[in-house]
Amino acid sequence: MTADKAIDDNTSPPEAPEAAKPSGIRALLIEVASMTQFSGRFFKEAFLPPYEINEFLKQSYLIGNKSLPLVGITAFIMGLVFTMQSQPTLAKFGATSWLPAMVSVAMIREISPVITALICAGKVGSGIGAELASMRVTEQIDAMEVAGNRPFNYIVVSRISAAILMVPLLVIFADGIALIGSFIGVNLSGHTSFNVFFGHVFNKLDFIDVFPAFVKTFFFGFAIGMISCYKGYNSNEGTEGVGRAANSAVVLASLAIFIIDMIAVQVSNLFN
Amino acid sequence: MKKENGNKIRLGLFVIGAVVIFLVGIYFIGQKRLLFSSTIKVKTVYRDVNGLQAGNNVRFSGIDVGTVDDITIISDTAVRVTLAIDRSVQKFIKKDAKASIGSEGLMGDKIVNISAGTEGGPEIENGDVVLAMEGSTIDEIMKSVKVTADNAAHITGDLADVVGTIKTGKGTIGKLLMDTVFAGNLDATMVNVKQASGGLKENMEAAKHNFLLKGYFKKKEKEAAKKEKEREKEEKKESNTTPDK
Numbered sequence: 239m240t241a242d243k244a245i246d247d248n249t250s251p252p253e254a255p256e257a258a259k260p261s262g263i264r265a266l267l268i269e270v271a272s273m274t275q276f277s278g279r280f281f282k283e284a285f286l287p288p289y290e291i292n293e294f295l296k297q298s299y300l301i302g303n304k305s306l307p308l309v310g311i312t313a314f315i316m317g318l319v320f321t322m323q324s325q326p327t328l329a330k331f332g333a334t335s336w337l338p339a340m341v342s343v344a345m346i347r348e349i350s351p352v353i354t355a356l357i358c359a360g361k362v363g364s365g366i367g368a369e370l371a372s373m374r375v376t377e378q379i380d381a382m383e384v385a386g387n388r389p390f391n392y393i394v395v396s397r398i399s400a401a402i403l404m405v406p407l408l409v410i411f412a413d414g415i416a417l418i419g420s421f422i423g424v425n426l427s428g429h430t431s432f433n434v435f436f437g438h439v440f441n442k443l444d445f446i447d448v449f450p451a452f453v454k455t456f457f458f459g460f461a462i463g464m465i466s467c468y469k470g471y472n473s474n475e476g477t478e479g480v481g482r483a484a485n486s487a488v489v490l491a492s493l494a495i496f497i498i499d500m501i502a503v504q505v506s507n508l509f510n
Numbered sequence: 511m512k513k514e515n516g517n518k519i520r521l522g523l524f525v526i527g528a529v530v531i532f533l534v535g536i537y538f539i540g541q542k543r544l545l546f547s548s549t550i551k552v553k554t555v556y557r558d559v560n561g562l563q564a565g566n567n568v569r570f571s572g573i574d575v576g577t578v579d580d581i582t583i584i585s586d587t588a589v590r591v592t593l594a595i596d597r598s599v600q601k602f603i604k605k606d607a608k609a610s611i612g613s614e615g616l617m618g619d620k621i622v623n624i625s626a627g628t629e630g631g632p633e634i635e636n637g638d639v640v641l642a643m644e645g646s647t648i649d650e651i652m653k654s655v656k657v658t659a660d661n662a663a664h665i666t667g668d669l670a671d672v673v674g675t676i677k678t679g680k681g682t683i684g685k686l687l688m689d690t691v692f693a694g695n696l697d698a699t700m701v702n703v704k705q706a707s708g709g710l711k712e713n714m715e716a717a718k719h720n721f722l723l724k725g726y727f728k729k730k731e732k733e734a735a736k737k738e739k740e741r742e743k744e745e746k747k748e749s750n751t752t753p754d755k
Contacts, residue, residue: 296514299521306524407528414531440538444565448539452532 276468280398283391290396297400301362305408308361309354313412316349317341317419325427334428338435339442341420346443347451350412352499355458358405359491363466366397367487370470371480379471394467401463406455450506454498461494543577549594550636551579554609554622556589557644562611562620568593570624575599578622593622593640604631610643 321341328334373379382389424430466487473483540546568576576595584590604627612623679688718727
């Protein structure tokens, strides 16, 4: 098998065991190139049969339902704490009535998407990275290939698409729970009725706040799924590689989330 | 298999829950922007909209009844603002209502305030043009403040001139305050006046003793003594009556 053929089949970085391993910028460029190739392959295979619906649903359950408690608790605490921390500053200006509006805009535009995505990168990313790496190490993926199944479709496509769809849903839950946390936070320092609080929230929120924040969460989901699958699928350094795959999946996915967030802010400001 | 089905049901609940939250959020945001209620469009033309933006609230009697739908420049001195107003308040707004641009608190967003118009007049209809009432902008206020400040500058300038003239000893007041020669003259004059008045006193004494005028002076003294006596009497009367009260 030539080196070129290997890229096509496994989308692994070109390996040349006899030559010295590329380092520095070269290694980074090779990594970026093979990641791009990996995502290209995902988009190609996602639309080709066989569609692994059951595996997709199972992964959605694992990513969505299983992360909800963690995401929910974090979002609740973020909403509560953010409100309580902002309250004294706003009180100095006599602007505590702005609290619901300010917290809701901050939560929905920025905090809940990013926090939720980071939690998913930690929980889901490390899980997928370690799982796929150990499948590679125990040669399950190779076995599937030999048996004529399409491991990429079964393992990678199902996980990435589950992440793309589940992260936005988790963010919606996080938004709602964070607002409830904020409502409780406002009521700790004074009394505000449910109607007044949500009246303020919805008065200030506009579609321009909600939609860019919603759209970017799909990209967060894609980044988490794609990077962790790539790291796991292409791990081939034995048992040690399993830990490394999980680790680098989390680190890279978190970094990618912040980079996407920065780009999203620029793009959404264009429409403002 | 059973467990897998249970997981699928839970996944379904998860998805439905998220979609419901999303739709409720969208509904409430849209409701505030009157996306889901029937509205009428009313136009008004301003020279300057002071930073009003599409999406800002429209108030009638202090209640949010709509939003600014669109702002377009139609000529170099006119900006057309289209307001979307809830159909349910249409009957309260008359054709001669006026729309002014205000702001929500010191730092808040701009809003359009609509006044009711005359009672009993015909109510406003879709597509009508409402008269714009241009409030005073910060620029205009600054302009009038500038005129006041210019006037104050003139006045203080004049005052400085006056003080300057006085200081140099020009004019009556200047002479009075600053001229030492004048002060010396004044002093001499005062001495003369004193001497003159001393002389006059002597003359008067002499006149009193003159037999031609003696009668007149005596009569005067008598009258004065009489008046004094009467006054003493009255005072006594008053001091007797007042303690009884």
